[in-house]
Amino acid sequence: MVNGINLALQFLDSFAFIVLAAAGLAIIFGIMGVINLAHGEFILIGAYTATLAVTQLGLPLVVAMLVGGVVTGLFGILTERVIISGAWPNWVSQRTLGRDIIEPLYNRLADSMVATFGLSLILTQGARIRFGNSIDQIATPFGAISYGAFSYSTYRIVLAGVSIGLLLATYYLFTRTDFGMRARATIQDKETAQAMGVNTDRMYMLTFGIGSALAGLTGALFAPVISMQPTLGDQFLVEAFVAVVVGGPSVVLGTALSGGVLGAILATFSNLYGTFIGRIALLVAALIALRFLPDGITGFIEQLRKRRQESD
Numbered sequence: 034m035v036n037g038i039n040l041a042l043q044f045l046d047s048f049a050f051i052v053l054a055a056a057g058l059a060i061i062f063g064i065m066g067v068i069n070l071a072h073g074e075f076i077l078i079g080a081y082t083a084t085l086a087v088t089q090l091g092l093p094l095v096v097a098m099l100v101g102g103v104v105t106g107l108f109g110i111l112t113e114r115v116i117i118s119g120a121w122p123n124w125v126s127q128r129t130l131g132r133d134i135i136e137p138l139y140n141r142l143a144d145s146m147v148a149t150f151g152l153s154l155i156l157t158q159g160a161r162i163r164f165g166n167s168i169d170q171i172a173t174p175f176g177a178i179s180y181g182a183f184s185y186s187t188y189r190i191v192l193a194g195v196s197i198g199l200l201l202a203t204y205y206l207f208t209r210t211d212f213g214m215r216a217r218a219t220i221q222d223k224e225t226a227q228a229m230g231v232n233t234d235r236m237y238m239l240t241f242g243i244g245s246a247l248a249g250l251t252g253a254l255f256a257p258v259i260s261m262q263p264t265l266g267d268q269f270l271v272e273a274f275v276a277v278v279v280g281g282p283s284v285v286l287g288t289a290l291s292g293g294v295l296g297a298i299l300a301t302f303s304n305l306y307g308t309f310i311g312r313i314a315l316l317v318a319a320l321i322a323l324r325f326l327p328d329g330i331t332g333f334i335e336q337l338r339k340r341r342q343e344s345d
Contacts, residue, residue: 045193048296052196054269055276057247063284066140070149073266074156079249101253109245160263204285275319281329
């Protein structure tokens with residue numbers, strides 16, 4: 034028999050997991066056209082940085098989480114400059130060979146997949162060589178709430194609130210600030226944006242850095258509740274890609290809607306039949322969405338809006 038409170042808490046947990054896992058990936062894929070298969074390893078960097086900052090440096094947990102996001106954001110900028118755009122290698126080659134040696138990976142889906150998959154392998158094996166198969170775990174804060182014969186981690190409920198706050202902050206950044214206006218102009222028409230004085234090269238670099246920082250913050254937020262091992266990013270990658278595909282082209286709205294829909298499916302099936310069946314149901318839902326909503330939920334909403342305008 035389904036316990037309503039258990040189901041509601043499971044939904045909040047699934048919603049937070051899907052939204053936080055997908056937020057950084059949605060920005061990098063939706064805005065830059067780069068499929069980042071190293072997204073799970075960016076989450077790994079954030080989780081390891083936050084954990085080591087607490088266990089080795091003695092930093093407060095909140096500060097350590099912010100450090101995890103910042104370090105991953107800086108690593109993302111380094112990745113964008115060296116691998117994605119090739120700006121730094123090309124700067125050197127222009128002065129030595131007189132020509133570029135790397136073509137930017139923007140909107141080159143297959144090439145970006147290969148490049149970032151190689152990066153993911155390097156990061157996973159690098160973490161295993163440097164830190165071994167596991168590191169010390171951070172204790173889960175806030176304790177647990179009890180209801181009847183059950184109890185539930187308070188921290189996991191807090192994560193649901195954090196995920197909503199993160200979406201609102203991302204929405205504000207990309208729709209209400211000068212940076213967001215320049216970033217959206219770069220996405221829609223790069224040449225026109227350049228003609229209007231926008232430094233599109235810098236916009237791509239900062240956008241990739243923000244997406245990476247969100248991935249690192251996700252890892253830092255989940256550090257107290259997951260096992261610290263080099264492959265921890267794998268458990269986020271499937272949900273992140275499914276959420277981005279189902280959500281569609283609108284980064285913030287698509288992530289929120291797909292998080293709600295997929296979170297409800299994952300919570301219901303996991304609550305009734307266990308976690309394995311819940312993940313299978315998630316993948317089946319993604320296949321159905323791809324078949325009937327090729328542009329995702331927000332693409333479908335946009336089609337309805339255009340039809341209504343045409344009929345008026």
